[in-house]
Amino acid sequence: MSQNIFEYAPAPESRAVVDIKPSYGLFIDGEFVDGRGASFKTVNPATEETLAEVAEANEADVDLAVKAARKAFRGWSRMPGAERAKYLYRIARIIQERARELAVLESIDNGKPIKESRDVDVPLVAAHFFYYAGWADKLDYAGLGPNPQPYGVAGQVIPWNFPLLMLSWKIAPALAAGNTVVLKPAETTPLTALLFAEICQQADLPAGVVNIVTGAGLTGQALVAHDDVDKVAFTGSTEVGKAIARAIAGTRKKATLELGGKAANIVFDDAPIDQAVEGIVGGIFFNQGHVCCAGSRLLIQESVAEEVLGKLKRRMSTLRVGDPLDKNTDIGAINSSEQLAKIRELSEVGATEGAERWSPECELPSSGYWFPPTVFTGVTQAHRIAREEIFGPVLSVLTFRTPSEAVEKANNTPFGLSAGVWTEKGSRILHMADQLKAGVVWANTFNKFDPTSPFGGYKESGYGREGGRQGLTAYLRGSEA
Structure with missing residues (x-):
């Protein structure tokens, strides 16, 4: 029997569903703006072709984003939880509606197979926003006593291996708890985060609630070190996680770190x-x-x-x-x-x-x-x-x-x-x-994830949990704190 009897014919997904712009700015205070720094190229790892020029945020850009988040925090945190939930539900539904576009863009920018981005990543992203939308008006039951409070401005730095999924792990619970966000995606995979910014606009999310600053390590350092950031959330290498822990030691900042592994x-x-x-x-x-x-x-x-x-x-x-x-x-x-x-x-x-x-x-x-x-x-x-x-x-x-x-x-x-x-x-x-x-x-399984289940590590794999009720409480402080 020929070995080629079960060969599959090519079945490519169309790139036509995605409109990649020649260049991208930063998303600050509800609008796309030009960065004050340089720019960098994001590349398709399967072909080495340049996909787009992306603004690299400097300290001044990061400061503008944090100020926008601080300004928005007053109204967002005081908004009734049921009203915040409506925005999260709206974002989740738009993600579902634009699922094919998001999956194709993720595979182009990241290099992962379309069947993974289509069948795993994007559905889990929507599920996280749906799940935390349900929590937004139930914070009294999160386990921190009555009337827990958000920290304020969350500075979030995510990796390149699951760009959109890690975004949802960070942003969804932060918004449900009443925080505002400045997020920095990885420099090699910024495009789905920038498309998510468009989704925030489409959902009429109040300006400044979500801000996205693109760039490399220096941009992330500026965000983590900013004096007006109350909570830091990072997923990435243990080496960088240790540097972040050292940088915020002795400050009022809280942190969640999900780092390396050798399972x-x-x-x-x-x-x-x-x-x-x-x-x-x-x-x-x-x-x-x-x-x-x-x-x-x-x-x-x-x-x-x-x-x-x-x-x-x-x-x-x-x-x-x-x-x-x-x-x-x-x-x-x-x-x-x-x-x-x-x-x-x-x-x-x-x-x-x-x-x-x-x-x-x-x-x-x-x-x-x-x-x-x-x-x-x-x-x-x-x-x-x-x-x-x-x-x-x-x-x-x-x-x-x-x-x-x-x-x-x-x-x-x-x-x-x-x-x-x-x-x-x-x-x-x-x-x-x-x-x-x-x-x-x-x-008897592996790599199974669910938004209701907490995830995180011990030892040099970091501390804190994402997902589930525990992922929500990472963005809340007890009323007595």
Whole structure:
């Protein structure tokens, strides 16, 4: 039987649904304005083509945005919760109406497969706004006592791996609680945040409630350091998170930090192997491995290691790498040349240190930033690929004999964001969840998210929670505080 019998014909999504402007300014006080600083280019990582010129906000621009947010805070925070909820509901509905446009733009600017942005990211974005709209008039029941109060102006800095989803995680609870926002998207993926600014205009959101300043690290530093910012929320690298914690130490500012991870995905000998293999693939190759909570360390019980690895390699051989806008694509483009260089460097280190490297045969496009799905076996705790966050489609495989050994190996990391457990025994799931030092432990699944469920880490994976009631209280102070 021919291997090509199940080949799919190309099924590209149309770019015509998206209107990318040649240049973009900043969104301040309800209007798009020119920045006072320089500009930068945002690039399609699948083709390396320049998509648009984007304003880079300097300190003066950030100051204008914070002043606009402070001015708007007085009216927004005093607005009845039911009225704030109407705006959040309106935004959620517009996101649903413009879902195809948002998904295509996210895939073009980020490099992720359209089936992920279409079926995962955008629906979750709308769900977060719907969920927190429901909370806006129920803040007395958030667990902080009667009449909790918003902090004020929230400075929010989001990463490039889930640009629109991280925006919703930050903005939706902040607005529901009565705060106003200045948000800085990542410099490589600003376009969906700027489209969200248009959605805010379409929803008639009061001017200044949401402000978006684009730029790189210096823009984020200016926002975090601004004296009139009351709450900082950051998702990104542990290194930058530590710098933010140092910058706000000794100030009145509150912070939520969701940082790096090196999650263990643990497969016991009684696990449903085929289901576990799908979970392994989704855990590390979803979004090209650009996931803080990716299951980048696979721990397999020795007695089933050969079987699991055999099925895993067969499954990896079916993954399609290529055009992010093709509906058949499983693994899209790496987000930037800088990230690709890091993935390559750590992968070379893994091979040099003696781990066995394997990738399925796949033809990578000639232009753009690409890396094949890769698995390393023979990995030990001492290998850098077992300790450092690669943030790409690279899986390190270790083995264990007993549950206690699995716990010890899983916890042997400075990170503590997530973990996965695969077993048929409910008691073992509960025992492992109790022992693992991770903010989220998935049982017989991986990378499952819901707006009602809190997410966050321990140790160098940060502190605070996003999602659920806990994500709301991160933007509220008790009435006695």
